[in-house]
Amino acid sequence: MAEQVGYSQKVMEHFMNPHNVGVIEDADGYGKVGNPVCGDIMEIFIKVKDDRIEDIKFRTFGCGSAIATSSMVTDMARGKTLDEAMTITRNDVATELDGLPPRKMHCSNLAADALHEAIKDYRSRQGA
Amino acid sequence: MERIYLDHAAAMPVDPRVLDAALPYLTEKVGNPSSLYNEGLTAKSAIEEARGRVADLINAEDTQSIIFTSGATESNNIAVRGTALRNIRTGKKIAASTIEHISVINPAKDLQKSGFAFDRIPVDAMGVVDLEALNGIVTPETAVTSVIYANNEIGTVEPIPEIAGIVHDRGRYLHVDATDAAGRIPIDVQRDGIDLLTLSGNQLGGPEGIGALYIRPGVREQPVIFGGGQERGLRSGTENLFGIVGMGEAARIAGADMQGESRRLAGIRDRLIERILTIDEAYLTGHPVKRLPHHASFRFSRIEGESIQLAMDMYGIAVATGSACTSRTLEASHVLLAIGLRHEEAHGSMIATLGRSNTMEQVPMVVDAARETVKRLRAITPL
């Protein structure tokens, strides 16, 4: 009945111990998105082998949900084919995290976009 | 793990002495203060006694110059809207500093819809009101000029007597929001030249849901809320007896304890500031000297404040932040922008406001937690 208060347990887990943090120096694809409204910035690096995401890392400047969605999307994408990874939506990420506060759904749920940018970057480098 | 609470500017526990004094007015000493039966007279006396105590704290010339409201937000609304509308013959202009609380800014913006001009007075990089600019902006048509006594986000204390001098030379009334300053530093409305002063009950150690507005005798006001005509017609509604008695007692205690307690907190504050500033790319916001004794505020480059708040909480420490990400509108703090920070810089703010439960012994724990927090968040930042 009452509206959810604060972040879900899952968001807090990912926030406190984010997975796949860092930089891939020789990345095959790189995506960076930012939200001009509140200023969050996310970047995702991918390493691709046989059309699959073999390695993935991120760095994020932003709030709890910005960090948690980045961590979650990298988990979700790892091991997927590029086509599969392209189908991951912002909503999927939020759902996997057991939801986000409504206010945060649009502004700091950009991780899927960063992932898609990285894949597009990879594809354009392949000249596809 | 014992928690360390450092957000007293947002909400404070009620002083146990206040509770003792005010609780009977919730249970036994209940009656309509406008009625002449016994319980009503008791209630009325209690209210007038509380009014006197609040008047004493700020050296008001007349107890009747204090009206009780539902809180600082409402006091600010009356001071801005009520003064402007009642003194419309002065002119359709109002002015306020760029670092006022949003409960001053938003009623001022609302008046713009009714044709009022709303002028903003800039502050310098430390948050001090620019007196020359003030002198240029305020005119005889400015019915009310609003300047915060000390800002809640950056702690800077304004030179109110000088500001009052200019406002009275140039314009009409000076309203001062003393929500965070009262009970921390000595306020004297007569010495300071203040026409209207906002006070919060909770910020004095009293309950929430109660506040007061000092109105210098002779200043004309109109209400924002209309009804039964309580509080000289300026704040209708059955009196919040528990809140009023509590705020009165809190004002009395604040007056008696202020000197000692403020000195104690300033000691903790100074140590905290000194130690936090040893963290890489950590900066103080607000004035290094002219600041509230219980207030320490910072920014850390390249990280964001909501994350700071969440991480500090994991270490058992409650702090505030002015980050856009925690605001309802997701906009950067107008206060941090007003002191000249860029959006990215305004993001990484952390505010600690001290109170009775805080001790010098807590400082190392807070500093260690902050250091760890900054390290963690910097490890994942792309900036």
Add this chain to the structure above:
Amino acid sequence: MERIYLDHAAAMPVDPRVLDAALPYLTEKVGNPSSLYNEGLTAKSAIEEARGRVADLINAEDTQSIIFTSGATESNNIAVRGTALRNIRTGKKIAASTIEHISVINPAKDLQKSGFAFDRIPVDAMGVVDLEALNGIVTPETAVTSVIYANNEIGTVEPIPEIAGIVHDRGRYLHVDATDAAGRIPIDVQRDGIDLLTLSGNQLGGPEGIGALYIRPGVREQPVIFGGGQERGLRSGTENLFGIVGMGEAARIAGADMQGESRRLAGIRDRLIERILTIDEAYLTGHPVKRLPHHASFRFSRIEGESIQLAMDMYGIAVATGSACTSRTLEASHVLLAIGLRHEEAHGSMIATLGRSNTMEQVPMVVDAARETVKRLRAITPL
């Protein structure tokens, strides 16, 4: 001498169970409900739980349809001013019964200054709204029509579902002031067809300084007080956590206890009315049957209410009066005039509103005191 308190409609002691539930939020469980640290989340949860309990009491379709305010006066102001201004395209008309509380009437009068027409809906001699007149007065331009659920001076309960039918046929929104009715008789905003409903915390057995406004989902509102945007932007100001939790608990208790307690009080009320009416030239005001279970109101010819109140107090009994002499404006009660009493008749009013501390055993004492009081005052009246 044990005192008998019969002015529960003015101010009520807080239920001890409410105190137990709410006190921790004054002392330990303190934090900014907008913040994400532990104390903030606890505060936020407590607020949302309280909101749910208030919603349940009136069968609101959505907990978010409840906003907390500083009391019934403020809720009425938002319901009248906020609705009228936000729905100005509907038309610049508002309507209210002639027996509304002054916190409905005065904001309506203030709107007249902004060009609104303010139409009054008459009531009959028992205080029941004239449905035919209502049908004639409300038009498609009437943005909000305000009718009290049950009047505080005469106890009459209005036929709200019928009124809602007419208002929705003819005009726009129906606002109902349920300050005195809630927790006494069952209210169901969906069944009753209410768009906006005013509730008082204290009248439910909670603290003073807290109230609520139910706003049917889809009804557009604007705030009266501007600031930080709490309560969906409709009531800015740091949340009064103690008040909110207290009001929530009071709503829960009221829902659970209402049937039994109202029946008990109605028994006392009926006996009191029966016995008081044996006094010479004593009359019931308001409806003999459709009245609040805890409400007994009278008038005595040829004597004046302030004197009645003072004399009853000498016998240890606290009662209210609608006499001009006790009002701030020294005007006769608009409610008593609206039911057709002449000025002289309106003078001699005595109102008894019952609560938990009252018992059947007190009735003879009250009646004896009233009889003596009337005798005394009649002995010196020239009328």
